[in-house]
Amino acid sequence: MDRVIRFQTSRGRDAIFYDGYSYWFDRRAASGDIFWRCLRDGCYGRLQTNVNLNQPMVRGDGHLHARNPEEGIIRPSVARMRERAATENTPIPQIYQEEANRLSYSASASALLPMLQSIDSALYRARRSNFPPLPRTLSEIVIPQSLQSTESGEEFVLLQLQDNNIMVFGAPSDFDVLCSASHVYMDGTFAACPELFRQFFTIHAFFGERQKIKFYKKQFDVLWPLDFCQLRMYALVYK
Template identity: 30%
Template structure:
């Protein structure tokens, strides 16, 4: 009985510690708009001003006259002291969540080539699965500028003249590190993209399909010309060509570039059948480089409205 009585003060002490821990606001380090780290504490963001024996953080609204500040230990796990904020300095209990989501959106915008609206929609859709926080996901109009800004920093703008275009190294190779920019013609402004594996695939398959699209092409180019291989009854894209023209010379340069690459790989490009639309310049170019190949019209282009 005496032992139980002695344990009561210890129990109260333990409960007091737990309650105190529950009341201590959490410290969060979150990436800010500039790419650095901000401290979020009690619904406000702080930027690091000095670090010595302690870290000194100023309120992010200091330029608006707020003198709020906190001092933390170097590990940013404990607040040592703090200065009060002005009354107009806003408090947002969901600030950490908003900043974390904003950081994810800008990070993906810088690292991926997927359209900015598509990235936003994916993250917003994933956030909607959590009802408790979905209402606080940043609106697109508030993050759009930052997302496009981070994209522009990663991917350089087009030069003023097409002759000055230089393909950045990351776009010359695949994610696996294989060469992807097969050939580039400076004066005719032709870009041919394909890997060695794709050239070997074309050499192995007996039927190819050629197609050109004029609706979805980057600035400065007239068409995206693609070469596909029929593999087990399915079309597999193998070569992508950005062209500024659709004349015999353009197609001839492309075919010669493929033949030259195949020779380096010690394979032959000699398909039995090439399926394409009966384009005026394409047919003679095919016959000039693949004389033993049968040319077959694409069924799609025979349909009314086929383009």
């Protein structure tokens, strides 16, 4: 007997895959049995299981489409992507690539896996579900306590003016790196900046043993960003 595979839809609804078809939760009977409805719109396929998803029993007039065995691999894989997007800080493209690599054992499933561009909106929506909404004005900016320190417990918000015109982020240990660095690099950008601010200013330095990356057959040293400043002003003035 085919195994029942459980997953969640993009809208967070309980769903299962069985015998080449996908179903979403329909209702629960007084006896505890669960009734499932085919995920395809307009399809009459129905399934009944007990509370442990055992003893599946096909109900209704049957499906209006052919079986798709790969759905039992693809849908749970996409559901894992959404779950990871909501619970991890791993970049969305990296999550997609890692989950896609897990399907390498099935050439047919890998070929049918949706492209990132077709599901990235759902993944980013899942990620936003665990974060507060973006502020529309400077006065609405409130940094949650969980985001005010690093994973090692260091304070991360170095400066936040009362009117939020200037915000500076970085760990105190970063200053030790800056003080010991032979060269410090600074850069301000206006293009890649949060909407409420006009400038994003960063400070970089080499940290520990220099690392290199290869780009177009050339070797480049890796600079580590240490401090970040978001500014409403157009320039920094040093005295």
